[in-house]
Amino acid sequence: MKMSQTVSMAVDGVKDQVSADEWRVRTHLAACYRLIALNGWDDLVYTHISARVPGDEHHFLLNPMGLMFEEVTASNLVKIDLDGNKVLDSPYDVNAAGFIIHSAIHEARPEVACVLHLHTDYGVAVSMQKQGLLPHSQTATFPYNLLSYHDYEGVAVREGEKARLVTDLGGNFAMLLRNHGTLTVGRTTPEAYIAMYFLERACKIQILAQSGGQDIIPIPQEIVDTALAGGDVVNAAFSEDNGPWPALLRKLNRIDMSYLD
Numbered sequence: 001m002k003m004s005q006t007v008s009m010a011v012d013g014v015k016d017q018v019s020a021d022e023w024r025v026r027t028h029l030a031a032c033y034r035l036i037a038l039n040g041w042d043d044l045v046y047t048h049i050s051a052r053v054p055g056d057e058h059h060f061l062l063n064p065m066g067l068m069f070e071e072v073t074a075s076n077l078v079k080i081d082l083d084g085n086k087v088l089d090s091p092y093d094v095n096a097a098g099f100i101i102h103s104a105i106h107e108a109r110p111e112v113a114c115v116l117h118l119h120t121d122y123g124v125a126v127s128m129q130k131q132g133l134l135p136h137s138q139t140a141t142f143p144y145n146l147l148s149y150h151d152y153e154g155v156a157v158r159e160g161e162k163a164r165l166v167t168d169l170g171g172n173f174a175m176l177l178r179n180h181g182t183l184t185v186g187r188t189t190p191e192a193y194i195a196m197y198f199l200e201r202a203c204k205i206q207i208l209a210q211s212g213g214q215d216i217i218p219i220p221q222e223i224v225d226t227a228l229a230g231g232d233v234v235n236a237a238f239s240e241d242n243g244p245w246p247a248l249l250r251k252l253n254r255i256d257m258s259y260l261d
Contacts, residue, residue: 010261014075048098064092104162141227
């Protein structure tokens with residue numbers, strides 16, 4: 001699948017108003033949006049990826065409401081505080097549900113720099129199953145031991161849901177929102193993206209295996225329990241510098257570099 005060249009939706013002057021560290025976060029977050037679109041994981045203009053702005057102000061970046069993921073750029077990301085107020089002038093607003101979910105996690109988990117939430121077909125399908133994600137593939141064993149569940153409460157626009165969502169996530173790095181979709185967090189945007197890659201691929205593999213109508217060979221529990229003991233192999237997959245992220249950026253740059261605007 002090749003993403004077509006898009007008309008730049010950049011907002012003039014933003015790069016000159018932010019620190020170099022914030023601009024780096026913006027470019028990685030914009031790249032993440034474009035990669036999600038490239039994978040076909042977007043849902044019109046809905047779902048969200050947020051990134052914490054470096055510093056002590058508890059500000060974070062969220063996608064502009066009304067733009068496709070393939071239109072997100074480093075400069076048009078909206079910077080808001082934990083109350084949902086814009087802290088840098090922008091012609092765009094943000095989605096209310098996105099604010100509820102992401103502000104809750106950013107406030108409760110200071111080590112989390114990125115929160116990624118999707119509504120993919122396979123992710124929603126597995127979130128609807130009583131047993132949720134099954135550790136029946138090697139891919140599934142990676143998110144399985146770091147996975148939480150949160151029951152559906154309707155569209156996430158109510159302040160009261162924030163505490164329950166945070167409690168359900170706990171200290172984990174992935175969650176299935178029942179009847180709703182998938183969510184991952186990371187200490188960096190690349191980490192959250194790679195975590196989502198494994199979770200989404202595991203969900204797809206599960207649905208495809210179940211649709212084959214044959215008995216599925218389970219992975220022994222003692223192997224599932226030690227799936228994350230791969231040490232350097234597992235850690236390298238999530239690395240911002242040595243894992244797949246630099247290669248993904250090179251791929252994206254060959255297709256469309258307007259996310260850097």
